[in-house]
Amino acid sequence: MTVTQHNAFLENLRLELRRGCLVVAVLAELKTEQYGYTLRKSLADHGVAIDEGTLYPLLRRLETQGLLVSEWREEDKRNKRFYRISKEGKAVLKQLLGDWENLDASLRTILKGEFYGFAKPLLAGS
């Protein structure tokens, strides 16, 4: 496997790993009402960079599923669409976070702290 192939392969694995987490991050971030651009900025500031081509279709999907609500409002003399988490979204987020904790605990058991321990000094140095 060449370095380019290895990087592409790793990038795909990272994308798969991130995909499910994005929904959780977006739902959690929208506990406070925000419009798309500020949401994207805020997610990026928290280390969850997401491009607009992924974020907006995701917001629409979550709204269609009833997990978000949105409304158009004027702000700074411009119409903006504001999103916030719905009641149903909050319930789903709670369940997802529970699953996340279980998964994290399971992974820690499987890895017996080995990789977490190995990664800690690296993360601290970065």
Added chain:
Amino acid sequence: MDLLNRYLQAVKFWLPRAQQDDIIAELRDDIRSEIEERESELGRSLHDSELEAVLKQRGRPLLVAEKYLPQTSLIGPALFPAYWFVLKLVMLCYLFPWALVLIGAIVFHTNAYVHRVAPTILSTLWTNAVGAFAIVTIIFAVLDRAKNKNWLVNDWSPSKLPPVRDSERISRAGSAIELIVGLIFGTWWLKIVWNLTILDSHSFKISLAPAWHSLFWAFLPWVVATVALSVFNFVRPYWTRARHAVKAALSFAGAIILTYVVKIQPMAMVTYPSSDPEKQVVSAINLGLSSVFAIAVVINVVIGCIELWRIYTMNQKRTQLTSSVVA
């Protein structure tokens, strides 16, 4: 902002009509927010080239719009393996033999008529290929849209799965059929090549050209070796490299003999009760015979190559096994 409007118009074109305005309004706001942020960082308006860079970074309009569209596919992942298998089957059982026949006919025929009609046959083959592809695709697309895939998920039983295949085992029934056919056909064929008479009835006689006679001594060991291989396969029903090699050698030898056969012109002679035999009938018989033998040459070469490939894969398997044992 003309550039921005042009960009949004291009994205809008690909969006579903009911959502066009909503999506475009949001996208416009997002891009304008980014532009304003850049402008406040720079303390001036963006130049056209900078605006162009912002839009280029957003991506091609079609690809931006595509992310808002529902995921669609003609044949979904559940049915795709079956679809691909059927396509390969159609190619192998229908198109490949016809292609071989055509190649054989073009390569071995000296007859000008064959060369004249070859483009037409090629075009028919192409039309058939496209037609077969379209029919299989349509059937699977319809099946995929039938949606109720419960039968696919639930309607199966592990006990109905086929037994594990041993690629090195030879079917005894297959060897028995090969042996019977080889004996009957071989004897009949050797008799014809020796006597040179195919049909002799009421003064109507079809006979092979005298040049065939010299090929008897080539056909005889070939038929004997083929029958012997069938007997051996029946008694010890496992492929070995040696047996693959014998089969490959027999196929290539058959191809060489048949190449000589194809060169015999005319192949057959027809004797009629009247003194003036129909030239067209004689010509048709000869054309038919040389077509059959040309096809047989191609088939033998293909079988020979397959056997060589099997020897190669057997060697590969052995190497892998040895290296895994060493490791």
